[in-house]
Amino acid sequence: MRKHLEIFPVTGLPEVAAGDDLAALIAEGTDLRDGDVVSVTSKIVSKAEGRLTYGTRQEAVDAELVRVVAQRGETRIVQTRHGLVMAAAGTDTSNTAPGTVLLLPVDPDASARDLRTALQERYDVNVGIVVTDTLGRPWRNGQTDLAIGAAGVRVVEDLRGTTDSHGNVLAVTEPALADEIAGASELVKGKADGVPVAVLRGLEDVVLPIGEHGPGARALVRDAEHDMFSLGTRESARAAVLHRQPPSGPRAADPALWSGLLTDVDGVRLEAADNAVTVFGDEPVTVGLVAERLAVLLHAEGYGVTVRPGPGSEATVTFGSRSG
Amino acid sequence: MRKHLEIFPVTGLPEVAAGDDLAALIAEGTDLRDGDVVSVTSKIVSKAEGRLTYGTRQEAVDAELVRVVAQRGETRIVQTRHGLVMAAAGTDTSNTAPGTVLLLPVDPDASARDLRTALQERYDVNVGIVVTDTLGRPWRNGQTDLAIGAAGVRVVEDLRGTTDSHGNVLAVTEPALADEIAGASELVKGKADGVPVAVLRGLEDVVLPIGEHGPGARALVRDAEHDMFSLGTRESARAAVLHRQPPSGPRAADPALWSGLLTDVDGVRLEAADNAVTVFGDEPVTVGLVAERLAVLLHAEGYGVTVRPGPGSEATVTFGSRSG
Numbered sequence: 001m002r003k004h005l006e007i008f009p010v011t012g013l014p015e016v017a018a019g020d021d022l023a024a025l026i027a028e029g030t031d032l033r034d035g036d037v038v039s040v041t042s043k044i045v046s047k048a049e050g051r052l053t054y055g056t057r058q059e060a061v062d063a064e065l066v067r068v069v070a071q072r073g074e075t076r077i078v079q080t081r082h083g084l085v086m087a088a089a090g091t092d093t094s095n096t097a098p099g100t101v102l103l104l105p106v107d108p109d110a111s112a113r114d115l116r117t118a119l120q121e122r123y124d125v126n127v128g129i130v131v132t133d134t135l136g137r138p139w140r141n142g143q144t145d146l147a148i149g150a151a152g153v154r155v156v157e158d159l160r161g162t163t164d165s166h167g168n169v170l171a172v173t174e175p176a177l178a179d180e181i182a183g184a185s186e187l188v189k190g191k192a193d194g195v196p197v198a199v200l201r202g203l204e205d206v207v208l209p210i211g212e213h214g215p216g217a218r219a220l221v222r223d224a225e226h227d228m229f230s231l232g233t234r235e236s237a238r239a240a241v242l243h244r245q246p247p248s249g250p251r252a253a254d255p256a257l258w259s260g261l262l263t264d265v266d267g268v269r270l271e272a273a274d275n276a277v278t279v280f281g282d283e284p285v286t287v288g289l290v291a292e293r294l295a296v297l298l299h300a301e302g303y304g305v306t307v308r309p310g311p312g313s314e315a316t317v318t319f320g321s322r323s324g
Numbered sequence: 325m326r327k328h329l330e331i332f333p334v335t336g337l338p339e340v341a342a343g344d345d346l347a348a349l350i351a352e353g354t355d356l357r358d359g360d361v362v363s364v365t366s367k368i369v370s371k372a373e374g375r376l377t378y379g380t381r382q383e384a385v386d387a388e389l390v391r392v393v394a395q396r397g398e399t400r401i402v403q404t405r406h407g408l409v410m411a412a413a414g415t416d417t418s419n420t421a422p423g424t425v426l427l428l429p430v431d432p433d434a435s436a437r438d439l440r441t442a443l444q445e446r447y448d449v450n451v452g453i454v455v456t457d458t459l460g461r462p463w464r465n466g467q468t469d470l471a472i473g474a475a476g477v478r479v480v481e482d483l484r485g486t487t488d489s490h491g492n493v494l495a496v497t498e499p500a501l502a503d504e505i506a507g508a509s510e511l512v513k514g515k516a517d518g519v520p521v522a523v524l525r526g527l528e529d530v531v532l533p534i535g536e537h538g539p540g541a542r543a544l545v546r547d548a549e550h551d552m553f554s555l556g557t558r559e560s561a562r563a564a565v566l567h568r569q570p571p572s573g574p575r576a577a578d579p580a581l582w583s584g585l586l587t588d589v590d591g592v593r594l595e596a597a598d599n600a601v602t603v604f605g606d607e608p609v610t611v612g613l614v615a616e617r618l619a620v621l622l623h624a625e626g627y628g629v630t631v632r633p634g635p636g637s638e639a640t641v642t643f644g645s646r647s648g
Contacts, residue, residue, distance in 0.1 A: 005511055180511050187527065
């Protein structure tokens with residue numbers, strides 16, 4: 001248990017420009033102590049690193065994104081090179097000159113490591129660094145600040161397998177410390193006041209020894225492969241018909257997968273083999289409908305799928321691991 | 325800008341049981357001041373309210389859920405009566421006796437209001453209350469604590485339309501204060517130590533005057549209707565074929581919606597009317613395939629859809645607003 005946590009803003013920092021020495025600005029702006037965590041808004045890291053580009057915001061987003069996760073109207077939720085899923089790829093046009101767009105740091109974990117090393121070597125203080133940005137989230141209104149870069153802090157507290165005060169094993173509890181630190185620091189930074197740095201004092205056990213930077217905020221990114229929300233609702237359904245991949249290997253499927261498929265359809269039967277299902281019926285148009293429905297269901301389960309109309313009133317849906 | 329934030333745990337609380345007076349336990353366990361925010365883990369609110377049920381966890385989840393949002397293996401992400409999207413509907417079997425399951429408070433905002441009123445009336449102190457729980461999230465590893473109940477606090481800071489220090493309008497920034505408060509307090513509570521209450525001092529501007537409880541944490545819940553991730557990737561594609569609703573009114577669609585549909589298909593043409601598209605072709609099985617693909621695309625865009633095979637080698641896809 002931590003006894004007492006203090007969070008205070010670092011005030012009086014000047015406007016940051018390309019090439020500025022953030023370590024000096026921060027160390028000279030406050031009285032850092034060993035074991036402090038310094039929370040730095042990514043915007044000033046980007047500015048110090050000269051991550052300003054010319055053009056429209058849309059052009060900047062196009063250049064920064066790895067894939068589009070979801071889109072409605074003008075809003076594009078994309079995944080960035082860093083693995084972050086966020087609106088507009090983290091590009092920023094507030095606090096920037098017209099016609100310019102500020103991008104995220106190239107590698108916010110590296111930025112955090114550099115800052116930590118500079119503070120340690122030149123100011124003889126062992127602090128943890130969290131680089132923050134503001135992100136929206138599914139299912140909740142409003143945004144919170146999260147950690148997009150980190151150095152010298154335990155980003156996740158792994159409590160799996162430990163016991164609570166009643167002796168029960170805490171099976172799946174891994175508090176995302178670095179994200180909670182980012183959100184906590186936002187409470188004192190405030191968006192409208194231009195206070196981009198805060199210090200958290202009282203988290204000494206979260207700060208790693210000198211020389212150990214830890215896994216960084218990258219460890220907080222979950223692979224799309226392991227995510228139940230790797231695409232938006234709309235994009236997921238579109239992918240099932242427009243971006244389907246062919247099967248690249250045999251794989252068996254549980255027939256329960258297509259239970260319910262024929263409830264409102266007459267005169268159709270399915271014949272399942274190991275990695276194919278053939279749809280037979282009296283009405284060839286209906287055979288096509290059912291075969292395509294089956295293909296969508298299989299795609300949703302992670303299969304590569306191909307549908308081939310047969311010579312008569314049948315169609316075969318072949319499935320297996322994805323080739324792509 | 326807030327100048328200084330202190331967060332400290334309320335230690336020495338006894339094990340909470342049904343009927344316990346949380347206001348007394350908290351007020352006597354610490355020295356509360358006007359303007360403090362008290363962060364209370366939902367578990368002790370549930371315990372005090374006697375929200376213990378007998379049976380398996382699965383039975384409890386079935387009873388608590390409103391809809392299943394996503395499922396993989398044993399993991400079910402569901403939406404609760406409160407609108408919260410979370411694993412296992414927030415049910416809890418840690419820190420409980422075998423064969424029992426702890427449920428979330430019936431109305432955590434009401435719990436927060438009751439606690440705030442009791443502290444004000446009996447201990448003459450005006451504090452804000454946040455009731456917290458631990459939730460996973462898409463795209464990120466680890467969990468953070470979020471606000472599932474609140475009273476007397478501004479849950480969201482509405483900065484839309486205000487200007488930053490450069491005079492730019494902050495268009496879409498609404499920090500979810502109550503969620504950041506919940507996460508910040510988790511840093512001192514610690515999961516394994518049984519410290520369910522923390523006090524945040526320095527957020528006086530977030531605390532509302534006596535008698536004003538504010539909108540509660542319910543205001544942080546985004547409607548599924550407005551959410552780009554209202555279903556899991558898999559569930560979204562399954563819904564497009566298994567849980568489709570018929571159209572209930574005429575509605576025009578942009579043909580761009582089905583661009584790309586015929587790129588790998590020969591001998592098929594589409595004829596669009598205001599709220600229907602008819603698919604014609606030489607191969608009736610292929611007509612069925614294309615019609616079903618079109619139906620999936622339209623469903624993904626929010627339309628109610630019906631597919632009807634015609635008498636010959638054609639099928640008509642009718643669409644419009646959803647009836648359900």
